[in-house]
Amino acid sequence: xxxxxxxxIHITVSEGASLELRCNYSYGATPYxxxxxxxxxxxxxxxxxxxxxxxxxxxxxxxxxxxxxxxxSFNLRKPSVHWSDAxxxxxxxxxxxxNYQLIWGAGTKLIIKP
Amino acid sequence: EAGVAxxxxxxxxxxxxxxxFWCNPISGHAxxxxxxxxxxxxxxxxxxxxxNGVVDDSQLPKDRFSAERLKxxxxxxxxxxxxxxxxAVYLCASSALRQxxxxxxxxxxxxxxx
Numbered sequence: 001x002x003x004x005x006x007x008x009i010h011i012t013v014s015e016g017a018s019l020e021l022r023c024n025y026s027y028g029a030t031p032y033x034x035x036x037x038x039x040x041x042x043x044x045x046x047x048x049x050x051x052x053x054x055x056x057x058x059x060x061x062x063x064x065x066x067x068x069x070x071x072x073s074f075n076l077r078k079p080s081v082h083w084s085d086a087x088x089x090x091x092x093x094x095x096x097x098x099n100y101q102l103i104w105g106a107g108t109k110l111i112i113k114p
Numbered sequence: 115e116a117g118v119a120x121x122x123x124x125x126x127x128x129x130x131x132x133x134x135f136w137c138n139p140i141s142g143h144a145x146x147x148x149x150x151x152x153x154x155x156x157x158x159x160x161x162x163x164x165x166n167g168v169v170d171d172s173q174l175p176k177d178r179f180s181a182e183r184l185k186x187x188x189x190x191x192x193x194x195x196x197x198x199x200x201x202a203v204y205l206c207a208s209s210a211l212r213q214x215x216x217x218x219x220x221x222x223x224x225x226x227x228x
Binding site: 106 | 117118154155156157158159169170172205207212215217219221
């Protein structure tokens with residue numbers, strides 16, 4: 001069955017430190033890959049997406065993610081986090097066809113230490 | 115461009131009561147999605163519309179949930195009667211083209227059933 005796993009429920013990082021959020025997926029073929037961010041009381045905002053081509057994808061707010069086919073992973077990184085990055089982050093995969101629906105991970109809550 | 119509008123932002127009801135949520139997508143967006151997001155989980159798709167037709171409602175609990183999208187524009191999601199386990203954030207999203215996964219999410223309606 002298709003699934004998305006975000007192993008870390010919470011991650012605490014000091015302001016200015018680097019960040020890596022993990023995402024692994026189980027899918028029959030190479031899916032489309034997404035990272036979304038959700039701030040408290042807000043809807044979901046797209047950070048970046050991978051469809052094809054360069055496996056290192058740049059997104060908004062200084063985030064990047066790398067698709068590793070051999071590891072079925074799409075980890076999100078940021079070299080230096082800011083207090084405003086505190087939020088919940090969701091990884092999602094989408095089919096290359098059909099109803100074009102997203103399958104979502106359970107999310108990782110990012111906590112920033114001052 | 116105006117975003118996806120949802121109302122109300124918050125709703126508290128007693129179990130067995132009914133409730134309705136409203137969503138106005140971005141103008142011209144043909145595809146509309148309703149998601150249920152329970153605390154600590156990723157969004158779960160309830161129903162997907164393409165214009166005013168239902169593409170997928172396989173995860174909609176049809177004994178108590180209903181949704182419509184009149185004239186292919188705004189949409190209403192109803193729960194009748196509500197159960198405690200329906201407490202969640204209900205997110206609406208829209209996209210112009212399904213295959214580019216260009217979702218725009220509303221801020222959601224937080225439902226508490228007591």
